[in-house]
Amino acid sequence: MNPVVNDFSVRIATPNGTGSQTSNIVIHRALLRMGLAANAKNLFPSNIAGLPTWYQIRVSPGGWQTMAESWQILLPLNQATIGKDLRESAPGTVVIDNSDWKTAESAFEGFVRYPVPFDKLARGIDNAKLRPRLKNLIYVGVVAWLLDIPIKAVREALETVFPGKTEVVDLNESAAMIGHEYASDNFTKQDPYTTESADQVGNKILVDGNEAAALGAIWGGVSVVAWYPITPASSLAENLEKHIEKIREKDSEGANRFVVVQAEDELAAVGMALGAGWAGARSMTSTSGPGISLMAENLGLGYFTEIPTVIYDVQRVGPSTGLPTRTQQSDMLQVAFHSHGDTRFPMLLPANPGEAFSMSCQAYDLAEKYQTPVVFMSDLDLGMNNWICDPLEEPSADFDRGKIASDEVIARLEKWGRYRDVDGDGIPYRTIPGVTLHPDAAHLTRGSGHDEDANYSESPEVYSRNLDRIARKISGMVVDLPEPIFKPGHGDMGLIAFGTTDWAVEEALADMETTPDYLRVRSFPFHQQVGEFLENHETVMVIEQNQQGQMAQLLAMEYPQLAGRIVSKTYYGGLPLSANFVREALQSASEVEAR
Amino acid sequence: MNPVVNDFSVRIATPNGTGSQTSNIVIHRALLRMGLAANAKNLFPSNIAGLPTWYQIRVSPGGWQTMAESWQILLPLNQATIGKDLRESAPGTVVIDNSDWKTAESAFEGFVRYPVPFDKLARGIDNAKLRPRLKNLIYVGVVAWLLDIPIKAVREALETVFPGKTEVVDLNESAAMIGHEYASDNFTKQDPYTTESADQVGNKILVDGNEAAALGAIWGGVSVVAWYPITPASSLAENLEKHIEKIREKDSEGANRFVVVQAEDELAAVGMALGAGWAGARSMTSTSGPGISLMAENLGLGYFTEIPTVIYDVQRVGPSTGLPTRTQQSDMLQVAFHSHGDTRFPMLLPANPGEAFSMSCQAYDLAEKYQTPVVFMSDLDLGMNNWICDPLEEPSADFDRGKIASDEVIARLEKWGRYRDVDGDGIPYRTIPGVTLHPDAAHLTRGSGHDEDANYSESPEVYSRNLDRIARKISGMVVDLPEPIFKPGHGDMGLIAFGTTDWAVEEALADMETTPDYLRVRSFPFHQQVGEFLENHETVMVIEQNQQGQMAQLLAMEYPQLAGRIVSKTYYGGLPLSANFVREALQSASEVEAR
Amino acid sequence: MSEEKAPAVNQLGLSKADYKAGASTMCKGCGHDRISEAIIQACYDLGVDGRSVIKMSGIGCSSKTPAYFLGQSMGLNSTHGRMPSFATGAHLANLDMNPIGVSGDGDSASIGMGQFVHMIRRNPKMVYIVENNGVYGLTKGQFSATADRRSPSKRGKFPREDSIDLCGLALELGAPFVARSFSGDKKQLVPILKAAFSFDGLAFIDVISPCVTFNNHEGSTKSYTHQKEHGVTYHDPFFIAPKEQIDIEYEDGELQEVTLHDGSKLVLRKLEKDHNPAEISSARSMLMETRDRGEILTGLIHVDTEQPSLAEVSGLSREPLVRQEQGDLRPAAGVLQGINDSFRI
Amino acid sequence: MSEEKAPAVNQLGLSKADYKAGASTMCKGCGHDRISEAIIQACYDLGVDGRSVIKMSGIGCSSKTPAYFLGQSMGLNSTHGRMPSFATGAHLANLDMNPIGVSGDGDSASIGMGQFVHMIRRNPKMVYIVENNGVYGLTKGQFSATADRRSPSKRGKFPREDSIDLCGLALELGAPFVARSFSGDKKQLVPILKAAFSFDGLAFIDVISPCVTFNNHEGSTKSYTHQKEHGVTYHDPFFIAPKEQIDIEYEDGELQEVTLHDGSKLVLRKLEKDHNPAEISSARSMLMETRDRGEILTGLIHVDTEQPSLAEVSGLSREPLVRQEQGDLRPAAGVLQGINDSFRI
């Protein structure tokens, strides 16, 4: 049997809230210590304790960060799902099970089984109080034995997880060793999977998208943060608060140059963000589906009164409560035309932590320069899963606060008016209360019809003109929005994707012979290149993670003349997208073409 | 000078809240009494008293119910707007002004002027207390003189406005006579406009769309009404309450078979409507832009848990507060994909009071049969302006309560489950708490992922299957949704419109030589005929009242292969659409074709 | 007394198991599970037909619990903070049903504050339970609006604002039935729940319900220990159903009786101090005094059986709206004719 | 005394006209206009620089009024019921500004209840005025949540629910400055407004402000007549700015002084009965007693100058956030390096 080195997925099934998460992370971290670009996906339930969780770690020669559809090694350690877990595994799968459970032998047929008496072994753990948690470490040891992970790597992983707590590390390590010893004493290796140290990670870092976005906000100069807890967005604001407390310099009296408010709900959170943006601070709020729905009315106000702020929508599976702990890209249509009346919200579409950081940082410039709420469209997979990626890059650009009607500007302009299109780009000059002191500066911002000078108006002409200017302003944003990324292929087919779908696409394309041209869209409204891409390809497949093909629909709306070229392929089961889905989608398209 | 009989518009400019509305209505009613299908549009501000209001009455040989872009007779009786009112009038316009205001003579150049000293004349009104209000009646008399409206018609109009109050009628009539006498004593007719009795109205009725929709709801069997005040939707619920108190039969104890709740906001209103729908009552809520935005999250719950209810969106000018007392069709995209996640809400698109009644009535059947919130998309022009139309028609169909899992049904079905697709049409059988008593009936309705038996599930397959079934169910609604109306023309161009845009289209087409084929869409999702219409025409112009061309965009999304044929023409100034806009739009298109 | 050893089946011939539902997915030891048990006990004792109950909730750990009690009842797990409106609609649709609304402190005191306040004003017949743990359990331990300023999080942070006392708020808003209890005190909670079921109007119960995962540590004012140490009550309550024989001997002034709309009684055995829950001023001062002393008052704080319910003030037919047929709802032939005539020009 | 005959210009050299703004579009006689006048008067007297004020409002007739006072101030007319959140955000962005929030009873007590409650808990420095007329003026006269049950509409219908007493609610929620006044009583309203401006925290003022078009008829409990007949107060207030000479002679016990954060004083001349607004229990009992008698208590009901404001508990820099530059906000070069290192594998 030839060994299969550094190329497998391990799937660990446990009930949540039992401490198994630590063990899973230790395995992942140990592989990383070996220099392997191991990826881990956490499939957790909307629940605090007791429901099924799966953790899937993948090691691959390409260092792919996508989840594989299948796995080679299974730890079915949740009695509630063991049957299903085994049934879903391919023949030949390596299974490490709890032999104390007396699962029917027949269930293991066709698998390579390593039965471990976890309950019995756990009794060997001295510390009775910690025993229930430490018990989970036993399987870490078994996995280490199986995959030939050095004990040193396990220990280093524990040190990362419990920094500075040598005693805890020791305790955990010895629990792991129970499993390791049991396995080496009792099993002979019957399967081919193993690891070897490698240099897949180099300078790379491991971070999730929410934390990266939070850091981007700090670098972007956010100073008023208002949020309401919701999975999968909570960790964005929580990380922001954690980091900003440490790294935002205090004033001379040691006071904060920021404020984080946990609002009573999302209506208030976005209201505070808009109020702060109106007053001249860089502000943000973060949320997910239900929250973004609740923000509809206030976002419409922000759009029409032209108030800068940044909204983070970490998308989860909708509609309604949906699957709050699963991933999707299904708020696209809603956000693009959020709120009643004619609106068109700019959206940023990051695909990886690096972009989460840079786009989040840039969002504040965009919001202020174009005086509009900007929506950062992330998703649970990007936001809550860890990704191996390049280090975050110091932004090269200085703050662009856009057109501020300072006293000097007002004095210079012939006649200043809050909504006058002085420069022909649709962007007016805004004032900052208390900072702009010129007597002409004062006005009342209002969501009702208003003229160039912010005065109330019900005139049809004034109204239409204002709406047209705003539309022009938003369309004009493309010069500053992140450009689409073009990757030439061989075929004459085109492929469009955005956000985290990119990872699966990249992996699928890597091992295809004839690849389509690939365009990754990174913002809305679309750049000219998007239209050109449609023009240059008879067939353009759009792959995305929602039911309706919302990006495909947005493209059809924006390019009706070319809409007939679009083929929409969608996945909406809530799991991170696999390369296989993309492969099959492309396959099906080329079959259609061949006919 | 040849008389121009029954063909003119009168525009009356006054400050609102001064009682002039009564006078305007009296003029309108007097013309109606003469058998003229006079139309009146009320252009009022978002304010209670003092801001400019215009009332425009149109008499035309065709009895058109649209507002004309110009007027032949102007009463500029608002000092705040007199300059603008005169400037906007065409040369030759007949002007009845208040000569006590000492407006510069030059302002009246090129007009046919009848200056009336309204302030002086008002002193002739005996009743000092009522004088400020009665003063407005003077111009009624002048207009009656000008247009040769019989005093009898004026008196009858007053009797309609003040039913049973002879004294008030007398007082008002004598005030009107002051104006009439002054005019006949001092003026000689110098303009051609006059009226003659005619038989334009016959059996027709005069009603606004909100009242018609309210009655439709009563005939549809609504029993739980929850609403929150908002212009232009308030009068829908208020009329509903007024009528249902009178015409819904009480129970044997004289108690109500309905309940109307003024909720604390729209979030609560839609919550109550959905709660009642879930419990098995026919329920509704009515609102406009800001309210429909606030309903986003709860409507998503209704969609995904499959709860019947009816939402009335009486559209006004958005975004944000917009022009709350002006009309628009600009919530289409928002409502179609309301709420986060993948949703597709059925929409009814009434164009006139008759349809407001019938579609409102039908909405309850649709909501219950398809177990979904149904959105009735009206607008301010339909809802708040009066329209001459055919009498409301008794619905021919009995209630269709859809698939209710009664005890018998559950017993009969092999295995009942709340979300099982027993019949292959995507529509499951629902239970009614307290009515369905079968032991298998109980379940917990939830907005989170659920399987066919309403049990919690995070399975990707279960989730996708459920979403697909719902999508199939919604698409399947076309068999019961109001069909588009096709009106063949001569050209090979197609024209699509919906809702109140129809009136302007009909008028424009009536006097064109080469008319396009016209399809009026009456619901979403679209019927097959809509796709066929696009297939059969190289060019299809879509005319609508919003900035973005939202219907055009919906069509592009639904028919990407044919999207290139769509030409979008939009008006979004907030006034009722004129036939002239349609004429010019069609003109521009034929010019494009000719090139 | 009714709380003594329950028989194997109740008056409907149902066993306690018939009042249970799916297995709980709460954390082991979560206060919410105890409240579910108390609901089961109360309904079993009262002989409630589960099919006459509807279970309404918002979003949160607490709001999940309707899946774990009264499996014969239908329920609606609505959106975050909106249970009151859904429950009001469902109640109005069918006056025969008995709604139990279950909510959390985040659900009712944060996002749901508006609906909480307005539901109290409307006074629909309904049992409204807030399972109050001072945190957002389901989103992992952030402070809710009932977190006390002096009560640190597990990580040692303190809330920046004063907590909201939902009972105080309910009193100020004129709620006719205001009680507080503790998920660890079934002896008190069960009779209060029974009285709530028998009450024709909004029966509000704030139940301190410790979150063992995020808010049961030292220093927390919503922990089991804290409530045991600082909870005070002025009555021992017991419930007497209309049919039950009353064979209690008592001295004058020692017991207070509250007679509920269906004839049942909540009997309050006085402890230490006088407090008459029928007097609003007594309720107010008791609550304020204990609050000022850092105590948490439990028991029936206030009751007013005179306040008209929503159905009453709405003049609503007692025959449930859901049972009205087309013949009852659609106006008779001819009525439309009359309306058309009134619109005639 | 400061209310005596105003000079032609104030300490800033500004005339009263400088504190006015666009012409009002309220109905003639609307109470709201009187409140705008009182705000103008108070700011003129205090010598407030209009450019240091931000005017925040929701939606309604009342919420339109910021267009009609302080034309030198910027303002934001937000969405219905959401003024508190917009104002909180704007306040935090710039602690140098003085927010005046104007709202209606529909805006604050109906749709805005949640934000009203939570703004009180947060206690930002701000003047919060509810222009309370018991109806929705702008949507033409529907009942609001402050409409009393016994107060019929113009068409003779009665509200189905009890009204909400915003002052009672504010007290229960621990608001540090609670006052009620009447738009028809400038003599009382102006000094209270001045005290509110000088208060470092949330100064809540419920101003009865009759809607002449929809709620000023006989029977209405929010009419001019009703307030004149049933309004009661226990103090005559007057305001003394820090710089003003105090040359008032008074007998001990007749006057109460409230010293505000900027050193100014609100002096309360006692009428009839004792009521010390610094004592919360006195405030509560006064409010309850008068309410029970069908009276409407006006004046400064409660004040507590010790409660920490939102900015304080947030540890926020006194230098306004809007004035922080990139150099203050973006971490120094090298910090990102350190973070990357911590993420290194």
Ligand SMILES: Cc1ncc(C[n+]2csc(CCOP(=O)(O)OP(=O)(O)O)c2C)c(N)n1
């Ligand atoms: C609109 C919306 N915002 C946020 C959330 C996320 N969320 C789910 S539960 C919850 C808090 C629940 O707290 P509580 O009501 O106290 O219930 P507990 O879990 O403590 O019992 C939040 C914020 C949501 N589901 N919907």
Ligand SMILES: Cc1ncc(C[n+]2csc(CCOP(=O)(O)OP(=O)(O)O)c2C)c(N)n1
């Ligand atoms: C979300 C939303 N719902 C409803 C409305 C309609 N609306 C405008 S003003 C108003 C009521 C205002 O009443 P109140 O706050 O008491 O102000 P008043 O006019 O009485 O001063 C309502 C319901 C709205 N603008 N937005």
Ligand code: SF4
């Ligand atoms: S997290 Fe807290 S509230 Fe939620 S189930 Fe666990 S213990 Fe209960």
Ligand code: SF4
């Ligand atoms: S309607 Fe009422 S509140 Fe509005 S402006 Fe007129 S009087 Fe004032």
Ligand SMILES: [Mg+2]
């Ligand atoms: Mg909680």
Ligand SMILES: [Mg+2]
């Ligand atoms: Mg009001």
